[in-house]
Amino acid sequence: MYLEKLSVLNFKNHSESRLNFNSNINCFVGGNGSGKTNLLDAIHYLSFTKSFFIKQDSMNVLYDQDFMSIEGIFEKDHKTELVQCAFKTGVKKVVKRNKKKYDKLAEHIGLFPLVMVSPTDSELLLSGSDVRRKYMDSVISQFDKEYLNTLISYNKLILQRNALLKSSDSNTANLSSLSLYDEQLAPLAHIIFEKRQLFLNQLAPIFLNYYKAISNTGEQVTIQYDSQLSEKNFLDLCIQNSEKDRLVKFTSVGVHKDDLIFQLNGHPVKRVGSQGQQKTYLLALKLAQFDFMQEALGYKPMLLLDDVFDKLDDNRVEHLMKLVDKHHFGQIFVTDTHPERSKQIFNKINADYKLFHIKNGAIEKEE
Known part of the structure; x- marks a missing residue:
């Protein structure tokens, strides 16, 4: 193409x-x-x-x-x-x-x-977790329609759940209504979690190879997927945090809280990496994305x-x-x-x- x-x-x-x-x-x-x-x-x-x-x-x-x-x-x-x-x-x-x-x-x-490499990619290192989630979503959605549709449905339900929490008194939020949302969200959350985990497991070794090829150094780099669902299933998380959600009036747990952890020699890249190292890290990440997408799509x-x-x-x-x-x-x-x-x-x-x-x-x- x-x-x-x-x-x-x-x-x-x-x-x-x-x-x-x-x-x-x-x-x-x-x-x-x-x-x-x-x-x-x-x-x-x-x-x-x-x-x-x-x-x-x-x-x-x-x-x-x-x-x-x-x-x-x-x-x-x-x-x-x-x-x-x-x-x-x-x-x-x-x-x-x-x-x-x-x-x-x-x-x-x-x-x-396509894969876009831009100076604004630095936001992946420097900004909040929402930027890194959007990155994962953007990549996976280009070759996996089920993921994109699941993500759209999940985000809509989270907005509705949050609206219910905001419209209810913190002491009288309708538990039965919340549980109905939780039951609909649970299978969607687990699909998103599993697909993101698979994506990172396949992306990480390709990323390491590219970083070594571009930097030509012995620097140790890692990329890890951080999700609450790694420890507990979605419904258990919702039950354990239902009181907190009613107090803060938004959904505090789920895959909409996922993150990526970028490290260089055991420390956050954004803290210890030079401009050149940070740019090499991001470039290796995007080139690894290219390889991953080529494999998934069957063309470049x-x-x-x-x-x-x-x-x-x-x-x-x-x-x-x-x-x-x-x-x-x-x-x-x-x-x-x-x-x-x-x-x-x-x-x-x-x-x-x-x-x-x-x-x-x-x-x-x-x-």
């Missing part, structure tokens, strides 16, 4: 841009704020029906305009696939595949999968690398490019502020690539 063409209209700082891509490596180069990353985000939009960075669609529309559209032509399974996403202020977003409108956007997730997802060369020393960049040189990955999209650096890197490994010079939200030239 690869993206042949991309057309954007009034998307962020691009009034109108049309690009024909190389099936291997495509590099967007230009200064900060030129619109390089916005093109990556447009590709992400075609895959997930939303921006990687800004979830509110109206904030992605070009200033002083009231609509935007993104169109992509893919080659998949020897067939041409057309994906169209459009949004107009005050009107519901429309996503079409081969000119047929989706009733539910969730039906599109996983059809044109797209790989989007935003500003990946920044904060990596020459040694780590060289080892990363050696991985690319092995043609292990499929279609790759890269952004860089230094055109000559990109050309030097890709020429060194004799890569088949296309260079797009971006300036003020427009394609200045191609190489």
